[in-house]
Amino acid sequence: MMRGILFWVALCCITMQSQADAVQPEKRCLLVNSYSPDYAWQRAVTKSIWLQLVGRCDIREFNLDAKRYPFPSQLAYQAEQAWSVIEQWQPDVVIACDDAASKYLVQPYLKGTDIPVVFCGVNNSGDAYGYPYPNATGMIEASPTDRLFDVVKQVNPDAKRGLAVVVDRLTDSIMAKVYRRLAEQRGLTVEVSVVQTMDELEATYQQAAEYDFLYFSNNAGIADWDDQTALNITRQYSSVLTFSAYRWMSPFVMLTIAHVPEEMGRYTGRTALRILEGESPRAIPVTTNKAIDIIINRPLLDLIGLELPPALKEQAMVIEY
Structure with a gap:
């Protein structure tokens, strides 16, 4: 009897040790x-x-x-x-x-x-x-920014100037230089608008009417960001092609070509x-x-009556809300 008890105690100890080893990798x-x-x-x-x-x-x-x-x-x-x-x-x-x-x-x-x-x-x-x-x-x-600028020239060969929304942080300071370089390779110029509040975002969207496109890179870092306010701004003031390279920005821009x-x-x-x-x-x-993920926001595109290249639409997910 005692031997049987000792056997089961030993077996339980071995099992418990094996389980511990399994849940605690070395x-x-x-x-x-x-x-x-x-x-x-x-x-x-x-x-x-x-x-x-x-x-x-x-x-x-x-x-x-x-x-x-x-x-x-x-x-x-x-x-x-x-x-x-x-x-x-x-x-x-x-x-x-x-x-x-x-x-x-x-x-x-x-x-x-x-x-x-x-x-x-x-x-x-x-x-x-x-x-x-x-x-x-x-x-x-x-970044797929080069593809976004290619689309700009496809839909509007006469496009010259664009506005880029950035937040003042390390990644944006790096990428702003890239935006300018890639744009210049396609005969475009990009001016940077540093946006840190929703009021500044609204002003930038209004200002974008003087340009050929708006690159809304990322909302991360806008202190008082609010989805509904952003939707209202984009619906009221979108007057040129707007785009981003981040997936979560797709409700707020017309075209997203995003890394994954x-x-x-x-x-x-x-x-x-x-x-x-x-x-x-x-x-x-x-x-x-x-x-990459390609996302088309149909309601925002319809605001300016813009059609994107068919080959792009064939690869895209479409927002129809």
């Missing part, structure tokens, strides 16, 4: 986000990363929260806190999402160390942060797994995102 993955979970782009990217890694490593997240702490001194302090987490927790791989994480954490603290890094969401190229490093690889974020955050998250998570399984970051080439 590897550690630290995900450092440039923003916070209330930003739609970050939510989509990090969710896709988690889907790849859950059960394969112990995951922790650190948010630099660049929208709440936009100044360089604030982001440097946030990155210092992230570095303290790295020193104490000793992750097997660090995942750095978007530009602030690369600029303020990876480049000053992790470049050339023994800690593997997978980055994503770095705009245009990794040159600004010295990528690639022997211990870092990842995915560059290429889930593509970036899947690739980043899978690359982290390859490193956890023993592959060197040096052996994994840096790549660039390729997938």
